[in-house]
Amino acid sequence: MATARQVLAAVLGTVFIGGAMAGGALAQQPAPTASAPSGLAAVEPASIPESAIAIARGLQQKALTDPTSYALVESLTTRVGPRLPGTPGDRAAVAWAVQAMKDIGLKNVRTEEVPVVGWLRGGEKAEVLAPAPQPLVVTALGYSAATPPGGITAEIVQFDSFADLRAALPGSLEGKIAFISGRTVRTQDGAGYGAAVVARSRGPAEAAKKGAVGLIIRSIGTESHRLAHTGMISIEGGLPPLPAAAVSNPDADQLERLLKLGPVRIRLELTPTLPGQVTSHNVIGEIPGREAPEEIVLLGAHLDSWDLGTGAIDDGAGVGIVMGAAKLIGELPQKPRRTLRIVLFAAEEVGLVGAKAYAEAHKAELANHVVGTEADFGAGPVYRFATFFSPEGKAAGDAIQAALAPIGVLPGPNNASGGPDMGPLRRLGVPVVSLAQDGSDYFDVHHTPDDTLDKVDPKKLAQSTAAFATFGWLAAEGRGSFRPTPLQPE
Numbered sequence: 001m002a003t004a005r006q007v008l009a010a011v012l013g014t015v016f017i018g019g020a021m022a023g024g025a026l027a028q029q030p031a032p033t034a035s036a037p038s039g040l041a042a043v044e045p046a047s048i049p050e051s052a053i054a055i056a057r058g059l060q061q062k063a064l065t066d067p068t069s070y071a072l073v074e075s076l077t078t079r080v081g082p083r084l085p086g087t088p089g090d091r092a093a094v095a096w097a098v099q100a101m102k103d104i105g106l107k108n109v110r111t112e113e114v115p116v117v118g119w120l121r122g123g124e125k126a127e128v129l130a131p132a133p134q135p136l137v138v139t140a141l142g143y144s145a146a147t148p149p150g151g152i153t154a155e156i157v158q159f160d161s162f163a164d165l166r167a168a169l170p171g172s173l174e175g176k177i178a179f180i181s182g183r184t185v186r187t188q189d190g191a192g193y194g195a196a197v198v199a200r201s202r203g204p205a206e207a208a209k210k211g212a213v214g215l216i217i218r219s220i221g222t223e224s225h226r227l228a229h230t231g232m233i234s235i236e237g238g239l240p241p242l243p244a245a246a247v248s249n250p251d252a253d254q255l256e257r258l259l260k261l262g263p264v265r266i267r268l269e270l271t272p273t274l275p276g277q278v279t280s281h282n283v284i285g286e287i288p289g290r291e292a293p294e295e296i297v298l299l300g301a302h303l304d305s306w307d308l309g310t311g312a313i314d315d316g317a318g319v320g321i322v323m324g325a326a327k328l329i330g331e332l333p334q335k336p337r338r339t340l341r342i343v344l345f346a347a348e349e350v351g352l353v354g355a356k357a358y359a360e361a362h363k364a365e366l367a368n369h370v371v372g373t374e375a376d377f378g379a380g381p382v383y384r385f386a387t388f389f390s391p392e393g394k395a396a397g398d399a400i401q402a403a404l405a406p407i408g409v410l411p412g413p414n415n416a417s418g419g420p421d422m423g424p425l426r427r428l429g430v431p432v433v434s435l436a437q438d439g440s441d442y443f444d445v446h447h448t449p450d451d452t453l454d455k456v457d458p459k460k461l462a463q464s465t466a467a468f469a470t471f472g473w474l475a476a477e478g479r480g481s482f483r484p485t486p487l488q489p490e
Contacts, residue, residue, distance in 0.1 A: 046396035063466035069324030086278025106285030122271035151269030218252035298372035302348030309451030318375035325469035336476035355421035374419025380464030386412030393482035431482035
């Protein structure tokens, strides 16, 4: 009998690349295994009817050849392009999403306002002045401060990791630019990204504590091309106090070699601006349930993107996957028993802002959110199905996984994150699943100018759509509850 990996390779017509099977970029703090808290009333265990599984098989086969998902990614990245929150591209994306949802037959299509702190990139330039003058490829990190006019000229001080920077003495970097040179390890599940990204998110604030006038980091990416990877700085304690940028991996290598020759002096010039509060929107559409319309199965993706590329992999692919899945489910002769809700979240890239706004706006109905998941890890393929269910939900979860096995999806643990935008819902008790996509090459293009449509493989995208359609249909056709799940701290 063929293994699940062999089946997946046959479906995609490619070699399946193995990798780490635990953790992941989107689950940097894995949730504990779900268990029922004591003192809560018993609930009807979740179940999946056999008739629904038979329909799912046909749904899978149709999804594997359906062009909708790819066509949606092509349309979004061509007609709109980059979608930084609050920009004209973001507004165009919201209008595009509303029309696209209507075009595929979703009902109750609407938008919900999401206030966001605006940030615009401006110009970015860096160069080595000594010992060997040469240009550097850099990009400002999201919410970086601007340099003074004319830029900053200073000596760089190298740290192999964020931990090393944190261990430096306060004031030890006075007048210097900190340089974090740690590499991102390539993994299937993104665990390497999860380990490395702290340099980007917390590095600027830490460098400022040590007296630095700026920060540069090796790009949080896995390729060797001369492209710099942008990404968000943590602003939980306020806006970053210093200019911060990423250099391409080859340029980081060059700086390491130059530092072996002696002190290295660079000039860094960044001119981002803060336009104040801007408005973005979550976009929502539904297939209303035929019997239990108040019960909601949520499939999500995020609509925004960084501004360097066209956001095809991150997260145009996710938008195409969940909307393509919804279209296929909507075309079935019988609508699902529960409501299938598609949510395209705003402003994920700058701090899960749309997800937090959705959780707050829908707090009163979260008890009716049966389960949720998000597609936000590129164009696929899906290789593993993980849950975050109570013990009463295990049998139904096993049934869904068995239905996914024919397209090469392996069983995973019961510690699913559900995806970044599911975090606020999961912490409030909403059960989630993770349809884990192969991210072996995801961080080659992530947050770079190279995030463009040509990186999307239509066959892999179709396999992911088949997996999300299978899960969405079965969960929406099921009965009973995957709850209770443990409440998670903020």
